Amino acid sequence: MKTEILDSVEARHLKPEVPHFEVGDTVDVHCRIVEGNKTRVQVFNGTVIARSGRGINETFTVRRMVGDEGVERIFPLHSPNVVDIRPLRSGKARRAKLYYLRKRSGKSVRLAQRHSDHMVRK
Amino acid sequence: MTLLLGKKVGMTQAYDSEGRMTAVTVLQAGPCTVMQVKTPETDGYRALQLGFEDVKKSRTKKPLLGHAGKAKTTPKRFVREWRLDQDEQVEYAPGDAVSVSVFEGVGYVDVAGTSKGKGYAGVMKRHGFGGFLASHGTERKHRAPGSIGSHASDRGHGGNLKKGKRMAGRMGGVRVTSKNHRLLLIDAERNLLVVKGEVPGPTGGYVEIRTSRTRRQTQT
Numbered sequence: 001m002k003t004e005i006l007d008s009v010e011a012r013h014l015k016p017e018v019p020h021f022e023v024g025d026t027v028d029v030h031c032r033i034v035e036g037n038k039t040r041v042q043v044f045n046g047t048v049i050a051r052s053g054r055g056i057n058e059t060f061t062v063r064r065m066v067g068d069e070g071v072e073r074i075f076p077l078h079s080p081n082v083v084d085i086r087p088l089r090s091g092k093a094r095r096a097k098l099y100y101l102r103k104r105s106g107k108s109v110r111l112a113q114r115h116s117d118h119m120v121r122k
Numbered sequence: 123m124t125l126l127l128g129k130k131v132g133m134t135q136a137y138d139s140e141g142r143m144t145a146v147t148v149l150q151a152g153p154c155t156v157m158q159v160k161t162p163e164t165d166g167y168r169a170l171q172l173g174f175e176d177v178k179k180s181r182t183k184k185p186l187l188g189h190a191g192k193a194k195t196t197p198k199r200f201v202r203e204w205r206l207d208q209d210e211q212v213e214y215a216p217g218d219a220v221s222v223s224v225f226e227g228v229g230y231v232d233v234a235g236t237s238k239g240k241g242y243a244g245v246m247k248r249h250g251f252g253g254f255l256a257s258h259g260t261e262r263k264h265r266a267p268g269s270i271g272s273h274a275s276d277r278g279h280g281g282n283l284k285k286g287k288r289m290a291g292r293m294g295g296v297r298v299t300s301k302n303h304r305l306l307l308i309d310a311e312r313n314l315l316v317v318k319g320e321v322p323g324p325t326g327g328y329v330e331i332r333t334s335r336t337r338r339q340t341q342t
Contacts, residue, residue, distance in 0.1 A: 002132055002325065004129050004132055005132075005148060005150070005312070005314065006131065006132050006133075006148055007134075008135045008312075009134055009158065009307070009316055010134050010135070010136075010328075011146050011315070012307075013135075013136050013137050032141070034140075053133075054137050056134065056136070056137075057135065076143065078137070079141055079143070080137055080141040081141040096334075
């Protein structure tokens, strides 16, 4: 009963539809940024290395290499500031959290491509 | 000024209009029943007595059964009074239901409940004392209160301890009012109130919800 009520209160703040993507996918995250009184959309591109939490608390971690420095950002899945998530390339991942990618650099960071039908078609 | 009785359902999160995540508390508020209307003639002051949540008849004492019977209702577990001003109109009669709709248009509420008991707590936890250093020669008094008075201190009463000196002891389990919670949602269908921030007491604890008196009631 308690969980039911809390879930229904949460449900008002969930996005009606979240694009399907999986751990290992390369995605473009469209992020709304407020600068003073202007808002603009910034795109963060990288590999999804983790998804965690449930309901309104669900987040995903995107990792990308900038130069030879690894950059990770954690996005709340249902945040209104995360405008869009576009999966570009599906990667083969054999575990739920790809934290081992942090220790790798160069060519070994790449994941083998998997041909999945949830990718954005151009 | 409005009172409603309720129960803490639990906490969750919500996004505000600017996309920031805030912690919110969900309260099951009412439906309450008016148990008694107190008037200056009979009771010396004006008030409404509200009751929340039924108790089994077999678990009630006879006087309470009679009291509830006067309002033609069942005995209630949680009963509190809503004090009325001299000139405030009473639009309720005993037996009437009071629901969350009384908070329509209200922007901020105060919530009172019994805080979680912490047991016998030291001064650092109970009163926020600083304690002593972890090292540099400190021995056996890392969380101690320090001096509590001198041999013949004037601040006490000539060698006695000053009254009200903050020391270790029972903490929590007392009535606490947390003020000025933004009222985010009124769900009349399921008698729910969603307020911003945390509210005293455990999940399932009884709370009193009032319109905030110290804050302007503008909903922004």
